[in-house]
Amino acid sequence: MALESQVLNLNKGLVNFTHEVEKNGGENISVCYQCGTCTGSCPMGRRNALRTRKIMRMVALGLKDDLLKSDEIWYCATCYTCTDRCPRHVKPTDVILALRNMATKQHLAPKNFLANAGYIYQSGHAVPNNDANRALRVKLGLTKDPPTTHMYPEYLPGIQKILDATGLMKIKAEMEAKK
Amino acid sequence: MSTTPKMKSSFFLGCIAPNRYPGIEVATIKTAKNLGLELVELKGAGCCPAPGAFGSMDLLTWEALAARNVCLSEQMGLNCSVVCNGCYKSLYDVNEKLKENPEEKDKVNKILKLADMEFQGSIEVRHVAEQLYNDVGIKKIRDSVVQPLNGIKVGIHYGCHLLKPGRDRKFTNPEAFGTETPRFLDEMVEALGAKSIDYKDKTMCCGAGGGVRGYKIDFALDMTNEKLRNMQAVGVDCIVDVCPFCHLQFDKGQAEIAEKFGDKYNIPVLHYGQLLGLAQGMSPDELGLEAHVIKVDSLLDKIV
Numbered sequence: 001m002a003l004e005s006q007v008l009n010l011n012k013g014l015v016n017f018t019h020e021v022e023k024n025g026g027e028n029i030s031v032c033y034q035c036g037t038c039t040g041s042c043p044m045g046r047r048n049a050l051r052t053r054k055i056m057r058m059v060a061l062g063l064k065d066d067l068l069k070s071d072e073i074w075y076c077a078t079c080y081t082c083t084d085r086c087p088r089h090v091k092p093t094d095v096i097l098a099l100r101n102m103a104t105k106q107h108l109a110p111k112n113f114l115a116n117a118g119y120i121y122q123s124g125h126a127v128p129n130n131d132a133n134r135a136l137r138v139k140l141g142l143t144k145d146p147p148t149t150h151m152y153p154e155y156l157p158g159i160q161k162i163l164d165a166t167g168l169m170k171i172k173a174e175m176e177a178k179k
Numbered sequence: 180m181s182t183t184p185k186m187k188s189s190f191f192l193g194c195i196a197p198n199r200y201p202g203i204e205v206a207t208i209k210t211a212k213n214l215g216l217e218l219v220e221l222k223g224a225g226c227c228p229a230p231g232a233f234g235s236m237d238l239l240t241w242e243a244l245a246a247r248n249v250c251l252s253e254q255m256g257l258n259c260s261v262v263c264n265g266c267y268k269s270l271y272d273v274n275e276k277l278k279e280n281p282e283e284k285d286k287v288n289k290i291l292k293l294a295d296m297e298f299q300g301s302i303e304v305r306h307v308a309e310q311l312y313n314d315v316g317i318k319k320i321r322d323s324v325v326q327p328l329n330g331i332k333v334g335i336h337y338g339c340h341l342l343k344p345g346r347d348r349k350f351t352n353p354e355a356f357g358t359e360t361p362r363f364l365d366e367m368v369e370a371l372g373a374k375s376i377d378y379k380d381k382t383m384c385c386g387a388g389g390g391v392r393g394y395k396i397d398f399a400l401d402m403t404n405e406k407l408r409n410m411q412a413v414g415v416d417c418i419v420d421v422c423p424f425c426h427l428q429f430d431k432g433q434a435e436i437a438e439k440f441g442d443k444y445n446i447p448v449l450h451y452g453q454l455l456g457l458a459q460g461m462s463p464d465e466l467g468l469e470a471h472v473i474k475v476d477s478l479l480d481k482i483v
Contacts, residue, residue: 024238025238043380043383043384043386043402043405044384044391044398044402047398047401047402048395048398074235074390074391074394074395075391075395075398076389076391077231077339077384077386077387077388077389077391077399077402078230078231078234078339078340078388078389079339079343079384079388079389080340080343080344081339081343081384083343083344084343084344084345084346084358089346091344093344097234097235097238098238100235100236101235101236101237101238104235104236104237109235109236110390110393110394112390112393112394113232113235113236113390113393113394114236115393116228116229116232116233116390116393117232117233117236117240119226120225120226120228120244124224124225125194125198125225125226126194126226126228126229126232127194127195127198127199127226128194128198129197129198130198133198133199133201136201136202136467136470137197137201140201140202140205140465140467141205142197142201142204142205146192146197146198146201146204147192147220147221147222147224148192148197148221148222148223148224148225149223149224149225150197150198151222152222152223154223155222155223155225157294158247158293158294158295158296159225159244159247159294161293161294162240162243162244162290162291162293162294163240163244165243165293166237166239166240166243166290167237168236168237168240171236
């Protein structure tokens with residue numbers, strides 16, 4: 001990655017990119033003083049290559065392509081410990097979410113994320129009901145389907161219209177067409 | 180507040196409680212009722228939607244779908260209660276954000292109009308666990324116990340999104356709801372006659388969130404494994420959570436960890452509603468405990 005393996009060419013950095021990340025929830029990036037509380041607090045980074053402090057620095061330097069193509073931005077479990085502890089009130093978790101949003105627009109999101117959108121489009125639930133669970137529900141004295149979109153599918157078109165309007169389903173379709 | 184009338188909230192179920200662990204749903208409804216909190220159906224609700232998955236793809240979609248769920252509760256004129264930390268993150272955060280930010284509210288309402296809905300900002304979103312602690316109170320919880328839990332050793336898992344980030348939460352009791360050493364759930368567990376056992380990295384994440392369980396399950400399970408190791412080291416009899424996704428990660432996760440890494444724990448996993456149900460005298464079958472991946476018999480033997 002850029003920070004270790006090459007001399008940084010700051011002309012490569014895109015100031016607009018940094019502002020865009022800030023606008024999308026990652027406010028205060030410019031006040032990060034690289035103390036490392038985020039990386040030190042990160043339970044996920046202890047077992048893989050996720051380095052939150054490095055991501056924060058790369059955002060400040062505007063290294064858009066390296067960030068959006070990196071696999072590590074998808075390792076964060078969004079526990080918000082870094083955000084909770086940041087002495088500069090930066091929100092590294094929301095910075096990572098903003099990066100993921102931008103990567104999604106470039107069709108770089110992992111498949112399983114888009115699959116969730118598909119399940120909700122079809123059923124209203126990211127984790128839909130199944131027959132074994134229906135039997136268990138009845139045994140417990142519950143209705144076989146919960147009183148959600150499962151029991152009232154007339155609410156589904158509203159959900160579908162929302163998903164169509166924001167463009168997420170279009171991204172999903174485009175990604176599937178490419179494969 | 181003795182003058183408070185009977186408490187009533189809409190019950191937002193989410194996905195994993197109703198569709199994978201319905202015992203959590205039934206336990207929550209019955210135990211809350213015993214404590215004067217009536218949870219009523221929220222017709223037509225859907226996924227919250229999952230903050231890790233949807234927040235990652237498109238924040239506006241996440242906000243609009245979450246706001247749709249909030250609107251359903253607004254239409255009933257009721258506050259909305261959840262039993263899942265992930266649902267709390269979606270519904271609470273979006274509800275507060277849209278209340279505080281008129282520009283964002285307008286943006287979301289333009290989309291909601293397509294579903295014939297409009298976000299008003301007229302209700303509160305609550306997690307049943309904090310509602311029981313803050314509105315019902317420890318004394319009433321203790322008074323509802325008919326089967327004290329005999330000092331069983333509980334490893335409490337708070338999860339992440341109910342409490343963190345603390346700067347975005349408005350709990351009025353920072354000692355009980357602090358992010359580093361929270362206490363409210365410990366008090367609620369001990370009110371039932373169980374013992375909360377401290378363990379290393381108690382407030383650490385279960386590993387499942389942020390879409391990691393779906394994308395890199397080995398990373399997610401490695402974190403779960405670390406928490407299980409830390410709880411086993413202090414000899415807990417069971418794990419108690421307040422989030423069906425954490426619940427699934429610890430319950431189903433133990434089978435996955437045994438298969439992938441060869442580590443076996445067999446520590447029963449209960450949502451707080453289910454633990455409260457046992458203490459209020461409900462049978463394990465009534466609480467859906469027999470459907471858990473990890474059998475609860477060892478725990479039940481210690482209680483009776």
